[in-house]
Amino acid sequence: MRNFSLKRFFIDNIVTIIFLTLTIAGILIAQQPIHILVNDIVRRFARNTFLVLALIIPVLAGMGLNFGIVVGAMAAQAAVIFVADMGWNGLFGLSMAILISIPISIILGWMIGKLLNKTRGLEMITSLLLSLFAQGVWLLIYLALMGRFIPIRTKELLIPGGIGIRNTVNLGDGMGTGIKYSLANLSQMPFFLAMTVFLGILSLIYLVRYLRSKQIKGQRDKWLLIPLAVSLLGTLIMFLGHSTMLYPASILRLNEVDIPMVTYGLIILVGLFVNWLINTKLGQDFRSVGQSQSIAAVSGINVDRTRIIAMITSTVMAAMGHIFLLENLGVLNTYGSHVSIGLYSVAALLVGGATVNRATVGQAFLGVLLFHTLFYIAPFAGKVLLNDAQNGEYFRNIVAYGAIGLSLVLYAWKQANHAHNKAMRPEGDDAAPATIDLSADTE
Amino acid sequence: MNVLEMKDISKDYFGNRVLKNVNLSVKPGEIHALLGENGAGKSTLMNILFGMSVIQTTGGFEGEVSINGQPTNIVSPHQAMDEGIGMVHQEFMLIPGFTISENVKLNRELTKHNLVSAVTRNPRMETIDIARNAKDARAALDKLDIGIDEYTRVSGLPVGYMQFVEIAREIDKTGLKVLVFDEPTAVLTESEALNLMDAMKKLANEGIGILFITHRLDEVIYCADRVTILRDGEWVATKETDDTNVVELAELMVGRKVEILPKDKKVAEDADIIMSISDLHVNMPGETVKGVDLEIRKGEILGIGGLAGQGKIGIANGIMGLYPTTGSITYKGKTLKLNDTKSTLDSGIAFVSEDRRGIGLLLDSSIEDNIAITSMQVKGQFLKKAGPFTLRDKEAIREHANQMIEEFDIRCLGPNQFSKRLSGGNQQKVCLARAVTLAPDLLLVSEPTRGIDIGAKKLVLDNLIKLNEEGMTIIMTSSELAELRSISDRIVIVNEGKVEGILHPEDSDADFGLMMAGTYNKVRGGAK
Numbered sequence: 011m012r013n014f015s016l017k018r019f020f021i022d023n024i025v026t027i028i029f030l031t032l033t034i035a036g037i038l039i040a041q042q043p044i045h046i047l048v049n050d051i052v053r054r055f056a057r058n059t060f061l062v063l064a065l066i067i068p069v070l071a072g073m074g075l076n077f078g079i080v081v082g083a084m085a086a087q088a089a090v091i092f093v094a095d096m097g098w099n100g101l102f103g104l105s106m107a108i109l110i111s112i113p114i115s116i117i118l119g120w121m122i123g124k125l126l127n128k129t130r131g132l133e134m135i136t137s138l139l140l141s142l143f144a145q146g147v148w149l150l151i152y153l154a155l156m157g158r159f160i161p162i163r164t165k166e167l168l169i170p171g172g173i174g175i176r177n178t179v180n181l182g183d184g185m186g187t188g189i190k191y192s193l194a195n196l197s198q199m200p201f202f203l204a205m206t207v208f209l210g211i212l213s214l215i216y217l218v219r220y221l222r223s224k225q226i227k228g229q230r231d232k233w234l235l236i237p238l239a240v241s242l243l244g245t246l247i248m249f250l251g252h253s254t255m256l257y258p259a260s261i262l263r264l265n266e267v268d269i270p271m272v273t274y275g276l277i278i279l280v281g282l283f284v285n286w287l288i289n290t291k292l293g294q295d296f297r298s299v300g301q302s303q304s305i306a307a308v309s310g311i312n313v314d315r316t317r318i319i320a321m322i323t324s325t326v327m328a329a330m331g332h333i334f335l336l337e338n339l340g341v342l343n344t345y346g347s348h349v350s351i352g353l354y355s356v357a358a359l360l361v362g363g364a365t366v367n368r369a370t371v372g373q374a375f376l377g378v379l380l381f382h383t384l385f386y387i388a389p390f391a392g393k394v395l396l397n398d399a400q401n402g403e404y405f406r407n408i409v410a411y412g413a414i415g416l417s418l419v420l421y422a423w424k425q426a427n428h429a430h431n432k433a434m435r436p437e438g439d440d441a442a443p444a445t446i447d448l449s450a451d452t453e
Numbered sequence: 454m455n456v457l458e459m460k461d462i463s464k465d466y467f468g469n470r471v472l473k474n475v476n477l478s479v480k481p482g483e484i485h486a487l488l489g490e491n492g493a494g495k496s497t498l499m500n501i502l503f504g505m506s507v508i509q510t511t512g513g514f515e516g517e518v519s520i521n522g523q524p525t526n527i528v529s530p531h532q533a534m535d536e537g538i539g540m541v542h543q544e545f546m547l548i549p550g551f552t553i554s555e556n557v558k559l560n561r562e563l564t565k566h567n568l569v570s571a572v573t574r575n576p577r578m579e580t581i582d583i584a585r586n587a588k589d590a591r592a593a594l595d596k597l598d599i600g601i602d603e604y605t606r607v608s609g610l611p612v613g614y615m616q617f618v619e620i621a622r623e624i625d626k627t628g629l630k631v632l633v634f635d636e637p638t639a640v641l642t643e644s645e646a647l648n649l650m651d652a653m654k655k656l657a658n659e660g661i662g663i664l665f666i667t668h669r670l671d672e673v674i675y676c677a678d679r680v681t682i683l684r685d686g687e688w689v690a691t692k693e694t695d696d697t698n699v700v701e702l703a704e705l706m707v708g709r710k711v712e713i714l715p716k717d718k719k720v721a722e723d724a725d726i727i728m729s730i731s732d733l734h735v736n737m738p739g740e741t742v743k744g745v746d747l748e749i750r751k752g753e754i755l756g757i758g759g760l761a762g763q764g765k766i767g768i769a770n771g772i773m774g775l776y777p778t779t780g781s782i783t784y785k786g787k788t789l790k791l792n793d794t795k796s797t798l799d800s801g802i803a804f805v806s807e808d809r810r811g812i813g814l815l816l817d818s819s820i821e822d823n824i825a826i827t828s829m830q831v832k833g834q835f836l837k838k839a840g841p842f843t844l845r846d847k848e849a850i851r852e853h854a855n856q857m858i859e860e861f862d863i864r865c866l867g868p869n870q871f872s873k874r875l876s877g878g879n880q881q882k883v884c885l886a887r888a889v890t891l892a893p894d895l896l897l898v899s900e901p902t903r904g905i906d907i908g909a910k911k912l913v914l915d916n917l918i919k920l921n922e923e924g925m926t927i928i929m930t931s932s933e934l935a936e937l938r939s940i941s942d943r944i945v946i947v948n949e950g951k952v953e954g955i956l957h958p959e960d961s962d963a964d965f966g967l968m969m970a971g972t973y974n975k976v977r978g979g980a981k
Contacts, residue, residue, distance in 0.1 A: 225584060291564050292577040298559060301548040308546055309560035310531055 021424075025417045026363040026376070032409075033384045040390035045263040047386070048201065054382040056194075056273045057338045060331025061355045062362075062374040063280050064324050069369040070288065071320035072300030074134035075356045078122045078321070080141035082328025083348035084148055085115040089329075090336050091152075091344070093189065094179055095164050101196075103189040104337060111329040119325030123318030130303075134366070141352055152344060179342040190340035194270035202252035204269035209245040211278070216241055273334065280327070281371045287323075296320055300367065357381055357410045360417040384409055454522050456481045456662040457502075457538075457631045462516035464497055464508070471497050472514070475688045477681050479631060479662040484653055486665045486677035486694075488706055490969070491761045491932055494686040495666055499633060503533045503540065520630065537630035539623035541637055545615050549608035554583075554590035556607055557622045562586055593621035597652045613645035620652065624661075632656065633664045638672060639762060650676040668706075668760055670699045670970040682706055699976050703966025707934065724750040727895060727926050728789075733780035735764070735771030742767040743950030744780075749895070749928060754921050756941030757930040760969050764950035765930050766807055769897040773797055773804045775812075784895070798831045803888035807899035807930070809877070813884045816873040820865055821854035823872050823883050828890045857886040862912060878909025885916060896920065899930040914940055934965060946973075 020027065037047070061079060068076040089111035093103045122140065129136040151160075153174040162168055162175075169176055182188015184195070199207070216238040223231035250256055251264070287293045298306040299316045307313045332351065336342055359369060362377020385406055392402025457479040464472040472494045479485045489495050500507055501514050504527035508514055517524055520536050527533050547556050555562075563586050564570075564579035590603040599617050601610070607618060616637055623632055634653065638646040646669075654676060657663050665677055673680050674694055682689040682705045689705050728749040735742035742764040749755050759765040771778040774794040782789040790796040806813040815823055828834040829845065835853070837846040854868040861882040865875060872883055881901060888896055898917065902910040918940055921927050931937050937944050938958040946953045946968040953968045967973040 286567075286580075289581055290567075290570075290577065291562060291579050291581060294555075294562055294581050295560070295577070298548060298551075301550045305546050305548055306560070308530070311560050 023363055024420060025360060025413065026380070028416070029361045029380045029384060029413065033380050033387070036384055036387035036391045039394050040387045041394065042387065042390055043263070044260060045201075045266050047383075048264055049267045050386050051379070051383055052201075052267055052269060053338060054386065055378055056270055056277070057335040058351075058355065058358065058382060059277045059375065059378045060280060060334050061328055061351055062358050062378050063277075063284055063371065064327035064331050065355055065359050066284055066364075066369045066371065066374060067287070067296060067320050067327075068133075068324045069359075069364065069367065070293070070300050071296040071317055072303065072367060073126060073317060073320060074137075074366050075359070076137050076321070076324050077134065077141045077352040077356065078119075078126075078137035079324060079328035079331075079355060080348050080352040081118050081122060081144045082115050082325040083332035083351050084144060085111045085118055085325070086329040086332035086336070087342060087344070087348055088114060090181065090189070090333060090342060091167070091175060091179060094181060094342075095162055095167055097164065098189075099182065099187050100189065100192045104192045104333070107189060107333050108330055111333060112326060115325045115329035116322055119322035120318060122325060123321030126321060127314045127317055138352075145349060148348075149345065175344045177344055179344055181336060181340050181342055184340060188340075189337050191337070193272050193276075193334070193337055197271040198268040199271050200252070201264040201267040201269060202248050204271060204274070205248040206245055206252055207271075208274065208278070209241050209248055213238060213241040213245055270338075273338070276334070281375070284371050292316075292319065353410055353414070354381070354385075357413040361413050365417065365421050381409075381413065454481075455479060455519075456521055457664070458517075458519040458522070459498070459502065460517045460519070462498065462501060462514060462518075464501065464514040466511055470686060472501075472686045473688075474516075475683065475686070476691070477664075477688075479664055480678075481630075481662050482657050482660045483679065484657050484663045484665055484677045486667060486673040486680040487683070488668065488670075488673060488680055488702060489683035490668070490706060490934075492685075493683040493706075495683060497686075498683070499540075499635065499666070502527070502538060502633070503530050504528045505530060534626065537626075537628045538633070539626060539629050539631070540633045540635065541616065541619045541623060543635045543637070543639060545619055547607050547615055547618055550606065552604050552606055553594070553601065553610075553618050553621075554587040554603040556618055557590040557593060557603075557625050558586045559622065561626070563589065589625055590621065593625040596624060597621060597655070611645075612640050613642065613648065616641065616645075616649060617652070620656075624656065629661055631662045631664060633666065635666050636668070637665075638667060638669060646672065668970055670702045670706075670967070670972045671975065673702060674699060684708070699970075699972050700963050700967065703970060703972070704961075704963040705966075707966035707969070708962040724752055727751040728782065728784045730768075730772075730782050731780060733768065733771055733778065733782065735767040735776050735778045737764075737767040737770050737776040740764050740767040740770070741950050742771055742947075745947070745950070745952055747945060747952060749926060750942075751926055752921070752924065753942040754917065754927045754929060754940055756937035756944040757928065757947060758932070758934050758937045758944055758965075758969070759947035759953070761932060763948050765947040766899060767950070768947070769804060769899050769928060769930050770806075772802065772897060795831070798827065798891070801891075801894045802897065803827075803891045803893035803895075804897045805881075805884045805888050805899065805901060807903065809880055809884060809903075814872045814880055817871060819869040820858070820863065820872055820875070820883055821850050821868040824854050824857055824887045824890055825850045827887055831891060834890075853890065857890070861886050861916060876905075876909075878905035878913070881905055881909065881913055882916075885913065889920065893925065895926045895928070897928045897930075900932060901929065902931070902933065902936055910936075934969075938965075 061083075064079050064082065065076055068074065086107070089107040092110060093107045098106050122137065125140065126133045126136055156162055156175050157168045157173045167175055167179060180188065182190035184191040216234055220230060220234040220238060223234060251262070255262065288297070295306070295311050295316045298309070298311055299313050303313050332348065335351070336347065358377040358381035359374055360377065361381045362373035362375070364370070364373045364377065388405045388409065389399045389402030392405055393399045455478040457477075459475065459477040462472055462475045462477075463470070475494065475498060477487070477498065487495055487498070502518065506529075509528060518527060519525065520538070525536060527536060548559065551559070563582045564576070565582045567578070567580045570576070570578040570580070587603050594601065594603060594617070597617055597620060599614070599621070601614060607615060610618070620632075623629060637649055641649060650672060653663055653665065665673075667673060677694050679691060679693055680697070680702065681691045682702065684706065726748050730745060730747040733742055733745040739762055745768060757765045757768060767776065770776050772782060772789075774792045774797055778791045780791070782791065784800055784802065787800070789800060810816060815826065818826075825835045829836060835846045835850045836843050851868055857863070858865065858868060863875075863879050863882045863886070865879060872880060875883065885898075885901070901913050901917065905913070914936065917927055917929065929937065929941065941958060944956050944958065946956065946965070948969065948971040953971060954973055956964055956968065964973065964977075967976055
């Protein structure tokens with residue numbers, strides 16, 4: 011087992027620790043009623059997690075943080091606008107939006123992959139600039155061509171002059187017209203019951219993983235017992251909240267929070283899907299290519315194709331994620347919805363502890379939770395501290411860009427430090443100690 | 454029957470013949486050593502065996518390669534693998550972030566079906582079977598008697614173990630017939646090298662033919678059954694190791710005619726010491742210096758030789774402060790500040806780098822700027838004042854450049870031609886001209902004749918002799934022993950980052966060969 015060192019743990023997780031501290035401080039300062047806070051987090055988590063999960067595969071494939079998910083989101087918006095124009099409602103409308111967005115995002119993802127294969131080593135800046143360029147194309151199509159060359163049936167979608175899509179498109183009232191809440195309304199559960207179910211499932215997953223660890227390594231991985239115990243305890247706590255009146259009234263009000271079970275079920279499924287994909291041969295190829303393109307190529311892996319597949323997967327997942335976001339939001343900001351998701355999703359993933367070349371599903375979940383809690387709480391904390399909610403609004407931007415900047419700088423700093431330590435060892439690499447505790451770096 | 458037979462192999466790169474009728478054969482269960490200096494043609498021969506694209510794109514080769522008596526035409530590394538030829542690379546082809554097991558099974562992972570793969574019939578959708586992969590890796594490691602946990606990550610392993618992971622990967626491939634070891638012991642300690650050679654013997658006992666590329670003569674004697682020696686692209690000899698010895702091998706490896714250029718003056722053995730180096734360590738990747746002690750006499754040409762990767766290049770780069778350096782250097786009685794290129798230049802030492810195009814020249818600048826730039830920087834020459842601004846003195850630069858072009862016979866269209874457009878030899882002359890412009894007392898020259906034609910070579914060497922006769926002390930580092938012997942007063946041979954010994958140009962081929970192979974002190978008992 012890895013030797014545990016507090017200092018190392020601190021340095022490795024510095025971004026997450028900073029954000030955890032900020033979030034807790036924000037909650038304590040803002041003094042929001044807990045059920046209101048949780049209600050908002052539940053909705054934000056439902057909206058944003060899909061998109062953050064879409065970032066994981068490109069990170070593993072060595073293509074960095076994919077700002078190109080903005081392009082995937084555009085595919086989603088195109089599909090949603092089309093569905094709104096056709097007047098398709100409810101689940102049918104949602105399914106059609108997803109179906110339409112898939113071929114568009116596959117083509118766009120393939121194009122992005124092709125481009126990134128030509129700009130090797132500059133994937134992140136390329137995808138960022140590409141998203142800005144795509145915004146220009148988007149404006150051209152939806153502001154100048156819609157209604158003029160591309161016919162729109164539903165006149166309410168158009169700007170009064172008849173050319174261009176309105177700035178905001180209403181996606182329904184959440185009661186059956188449009189696609190708003192078509193998924194969320196399927197099944198809702200009060201907070202404690204829903205959490206009992208989810209944590210119960212989590213406990214089950216850890217139990218299975220613990221039991222199966224013997225099969226793989228010959229001995230049971232006792233480190234899995236910790237998350238197993240934690241999730242079991244959580245299940246019990248939530249179950250008590252559901253079935254008894256043990257907790258104080260302010261906490262019991264959490265039961266006013268409704269959890270959209272289908273949406274959350276889907277999030278868990280997508281999380282499991284990403285984990286499953288990582289463990290397939292394709293996933294192994296992603297990781298091989300991500301670690302070293304040259305060695306992967308020498309071993310016979312088609313590097314370019316693998317990178318394109320990674321990009322297509324990410325773009326399709328981003329498109330679907332953005333549709334779910336719009337479904338939950340109920341309003342489409344035609345020229346703005348997709349722009350910010352790249353930045354916020356990347357920031358959320360990094361806050362969860364991911365780096366440019368390492369990301370897990372757990373980090374995505376944790377990151378969304380921390381980032382969006384802080385996002386929500388910042389204006390309230392700003393109001394308490396400075397008597398002005400607007401300051402908290404500014405703080406949101408500092409948080410988003412700061413998260414990305416900080417984690418990139420820290421990553422570069424760690425790399426440089428590593429290289430420096432290596433270079434300054436007087437005898438170079440070959441001076442590695444002849445005897446070494448070989449169990450030290452076992453996973 | 455031979456498991457591998459390479460017959461009458463010839464190869465030329467654009468008219469430059471690098472292999473001439475080379476023959477090589479490996480029997481099953483035999484360890485066959487391939488011996489030769491840098492540039493003897495070992496790498497080209499292996500590129501042919503592995504069907505590397507560099508061979509195909511330059512017009513293929515002449516001759517015949519047979520596997521198990523069957524003539525084959527290998528056109529890709531993948532095909533070589535299918536034919537049962539494996540390679541343990543000098544630079545490890547391992548992914549540091551992966552476990553040993555993942556590396557052993559890289560792109561040959563065992564998988565099992567799942568729902569998606571069963572429906573789509575896409576093998577890439579199958580789940581990796583971690584347990585079975587690990588079992589295979591374990592079996593391969595056990596064959597080598599290596600007790601490391603197969604789940605250990607490669608990044609934490611000592612170099613010696615990484616080598617074994619590479620071997621494990623090769624023997625895990627089914628149908629392995631020939632395994633090539635490309636200078637596997639170069640990065641290993643002595644005990645690690647012994648372990649490795651024992652593992653090679655074990656593999657040979659299982660019937661695998663082993664081709665062992667090395668320049669360590671005692672290792673050849675220790676573990677090889679036969680040895681083939683190449684020199685300058687030609688087959689020199691194939692011998693049973695029982696019938697030969699280290700001294701003979703050294704002679705065969707190095708032996709060639711040496712023309713010693715006439716020099717007017719000889720440097721006395723007791724001339725003043727201009728620079729003394731002690732315990733110099735330089736961390737130059739691939740050319741690490743591990744504790745060199747050296748004294749340079751005023752007015753001599755000191756040659757530094759040795760095989761590639763042994764650290765000879767690192768010495769001059771360390772003196773110049775281009776790579777992290779420790780130790781102490783005294784120059785003209787004063788301690789030289791380490792890791793500070795500017796102060797080294799200030800103290801009157803100039804450097805002509807082995808990396809002409811990388812750090813030697815500003816490729817997109819004119820010849821005259823290239824010649825003047827270091828002097829402008831270090832000595833404040835070629836500058837003029839205009840009020841608060843310091844400007845370059847174009848006329849002075851032009852005049853000096855023209856003079857240098859004449860003196861060094863730089864063939865160019867004029868002093869404002871881009872240095873990128875010059876031939877290698879002329880680029881080298883520009884580098885020399887710049888160093889000489891500094892008027893140094895000590896000139897460090899690394900690989901001055903690498904990649905330049907014979908005529909330019911002669912000119913460069915003549916120029917060095919001329920500068921030396923004018924009183925400049927020169928340290929010349931070169932991979933070409935013949936050239937070191939032709940102009941140096943003394944020749945230092947570097948092996949494994951340390952000074953193996955110091956020879957005179959007239960000393961025998963065998964002595965040079967033994968020193969370069971690092972076996973001189975063992976064989977001659979440290980007589981010198």
